[in-house]
Amino acid sequence: MKQLPLLVAVLLMLVLSTATRAEQTYTLKLAETWGPNYPILGDATRNMAAMAEAMSGGRLRIRIDSSNRHKAPFGIFDMVKAGQYDMGHTASYYYKGKIPNAMYFTTVPFGMIAPEQYAWFYFGDGMALMEKVYAPHGLLSFPGGNTGNQMGGWFREEITSLDDLQGLKMRTPGFAGEVMAELGVAVTNIPPGELYTALERGTIDALEWVGPALDFNMGFHQIADYYYSGWQEPGAEVQFLINQQAWERLPADLQEILRVAMRTAAYDMYIQSTHQSGVAWSQMQQAYPDVQHRTFPPEVIDALRATTDRLLREASENDPLAREIVQSQQDYLRQVRPWINMSDRAYLNTVAPTD
């Protein structure tokens, strides 16, 4: 009986270690580019966090900081790389200045629509190429939600020719802005909070934002009649970034829970965008019957495409990895687009009564 105290000690350790293993919680800090309660984009992080917490029985918690807390909406890449945050929710193309090849993983003008691009990520070379770009920075990157096909923008006057673009004052940031500038557009940069007033007062003639779901709250349909289909962001995918060391601290089951929660939240965001854009466009048309949908005339599209092709060629000329990514996307598009054309496109064109 004199071994009893030893037995008690051993059993006590077993209780503690078993209980600890089962109950140990992990909290990941996530910084998102978006402000608090931002629709769709902010819903995606909360959807992801809720799934991860419920699936792990509370063992994996994601604490989300919006831009009002971390004050660095376009500093997510740096903060997650430095380990200041474990995770981020942002868009790859915001970091074009630091890692030029990041931009290809959001969307490319004249490129793939959402289901094509998901197919490239998950069944083509997309994920492997994205890893090549992010691994040197100690980061993992995953698709984080798609906005769907973005609109070309709100215009106060119709665009019927290339001439109409000369001197047109338009807010359109990033790569699309570079292309537009080459075509003679006077591209201006105006903070989001001042856009409505700028468009209303004629400081600008046109602007590009996202699509009906996110444009609705900005109110642009109240002051511009022409809503043009897009060419510049056919399937904009935001991203989840994870610090490699934070990822490796997680046990295997929580890594898989996190991976699947991100994947589902990304798909869900694409579907939510589809839903919400349908709702918002229908509301815009009912309240403002003068608002009309337009597509750019062929000569404008042709000029946009030629300029896009040239700029993409120049960007990838001296960078073998950029060339590999661009080539992979173009090859994939050539393979998948004929199928999309003979299925959904043919169906929408020949079979559907609406519009």
Add this chain to the structure above:
Amino acid sequence: MKQLPLLVAVLLMLVLSTATRAEQTYTLKLAETWGPNYPILGDATRNMAAMAEAMSGGRLRIRIDSSNRHKAPFGIFDMVKAGQYDMGHTASYYYKGKIPNAMYFTTVPFGMIAPEQYAWFYFGDGMALMEKVYAPHGLLSFPGGNTGNQMGGWFREEITSLDDLQGLKMRTPGFAGEVMAELGVAVTNIPPGELYTALERGTIDALEWVGPALDFNMGFHQIADYYYSGWQEPGAEVQFLINQQAWERLPADLQEILRVAMRTAAYDMYIQSTHQSGVAWSQMQQAYPDVQHRTFPPEVIDALRATTDRLLREASENDPLAREIVQSQQDYLRQVRPWINMSDRAYLNTVAPTD
């Protein structure tokens, strides 16, 4: 010191109960309609099971029986309802004979494409309506994967008018077959294993299967030149069925793991179908350059639509729940389709170079 044995006993119980709670495993038996190693559809169940097992650290296991084991590919509904299996992977419209309203949750001719339909399920009334249909049978039903837009079929001769359909011998099952029969087609039912020979020998003139991804292995492109875009299954969603009691036996974390694993596997199947159809169509065209894509002429489309509308109206006339479902789908389509038309359809029509 004489309480020591009691302390040992208490600690021993604690070790066991803590360990048991953490390690208790649940095994769900799943019956799938498909045969073993069936591509895409069978991949979806395995993808779901692998995610569930890894996310639960092995606490949730799904044992999959294919049709070669359970011998009842179209008996999944009955077997899961009876509790013979805990889960099923099948298509809702196979059970039209037993529960007529099940058919609306797979796809409807001239209805929604995949992203529209997911939006209806998850952000419209789809899930609530599906629950109304399945709950009385003690079953839960979840989207289980989308094939994408299905093709209208393989034809040995071109269809240029309604007259060409008179007496045409075609294999096309289900609702589409009923519509085709009304238009004068001699609809025949031939087992899958005999389809190639039947088409080759002229026993039939045409047949409908799925789309390039699944048609490829059937070899139809080797013996028929015309591949028509579809009208009958614009976004066929298969389903996961779960016995309500089996679901309720799971702890909350495993329920959420199962829900999310099914949701992701469903989305993944849609994306895999998109990928694999792109690959297969490209291979068909390279090996058989005579194979051509066609769309049915407007008079055929109009007749198909009018007949579809009439049959759907008749099916829902005396069934309030059917009317509610059909109305919900039509209302949703009217809301979401204008957005799809001004985004992806406009983009594919005006902006894309391929085809």
